[in-house]
Amino acid sequence: MTPLEALKAATLLLLAALLQVSIVTPLEVASGHPDLVLVLVIAIALVRGPLFGSVAGFWAGLAVDVASFATLGLSSLLLTLAGYWAGRFGEATTRASPYPPLIAVGLGTGWIVLGSGVLHFMLGEGASATQLLGPVLVPTLALNLLLTLPVYRLARRLFPVAPRERREAVALV
């Protein structure tokens, strides 16, 4: 990770957080809305690995929590773990196939919805499981999957992996 790449990722994720809070979230489809930040964090993590992914997740979560005036640390915690896991998953899979991003975003969406449900419940702000699983999870999952491939392509273009790094990643697996 070079300083320029870190700056590029930080700017992109901050922009995504602002877009998410002021533009994407109000566009509700059947009680769900696309999670652009999650999809972007997972795409970056798949391309650049768990270290970059977890830092990107932490930064993006912090940006979302600040921009939406929400409880600090909540989104950071969930997105750090999502970024780390997606990075590990990316190391173990081929980058040419379209399936790993879709699988990672699918699992990541489930993790974010259920994880935020548990955290909010622990903070005394519970919502019913039926309210989360049906009306929120299903449309959010569908919308995130629609976003996945374009965002993943963008991430691959903006954060290309050097051949040497790729060989090292494969050797690790």
Added chain:
Amino acid sequence: MRARAVAFALVLLSLALLTVYFRESSDGVLHGAQRIAVSVLTPFEVAGERIVRPFRDAWGWGSDVLNAKDENEKLRAEVEELRRQAILNETAAEENAELRRALEYVGGPRFPDDFRPVVTRIIVQPQNVFRQEVVIAAGSSNGIRRDDPVVTDEGLVGTVAEVTPNSAKVRLLIDQQSAASALVVETKATGIVQRGLSENTLSLDRVPKDERVEEGNTVVTAGTRVEEYESLYPRGIPVCVVASVSQRDIDAFKTIQCVPLVDFDSLREVIVLVEKRRAKR
């Protein structure tokens, strides 16, 4: 190994942030830092909200069209012809109508005497089902303080939860942490209005069983009743209409469900009530 250590450290940092933020008061260090960061981001959010408004209206309009599948071919053709014009006009017309309604309300007899209005836009809508909070484009530089009541011409919206110079977080009445002392207009029965059993509903709790409350009754804020426990809300702001009333032998109070008079799904502009007494100080 390094990645795992960094991820672990970031998780610990997130948990520390979460714990400190949750436990500290709203005057704490993290809340203060967040307010500064929000002040920096607010202009971008305001710009984003302005840019997206026509698209959001177009989106809403498109959704409405999709729901009208049974319309005949002639009507569809007319809708198609009007679509472009409607999208262009809708944003301006909606904003105009909302501001007009707000002005009529502010100048009308229903507006509380001891307050001055701050009419403002919502720039961030609720982000999830857990927290029913919005961010508005006005803050302490407009005289707004924490706990100021927020209304529309339809009724009570909520209270200001946090303030920065140019924005403020408003906790909606349908949030789990909101409550307001309330009064049934027709029978003078009093209780506490809180979030109801389902999304976007309210319940009127702690109404004794011997009080009379009927479907269709109007519930308004009770206002200050005891000097040492001053209510956050002025008296007489409409809150909801009673939808159902029941009572069980084992319960001490009636079970009353209400429909809010404010449509929380389509909130765009709100009015913050700033105490005149405080504004002069």
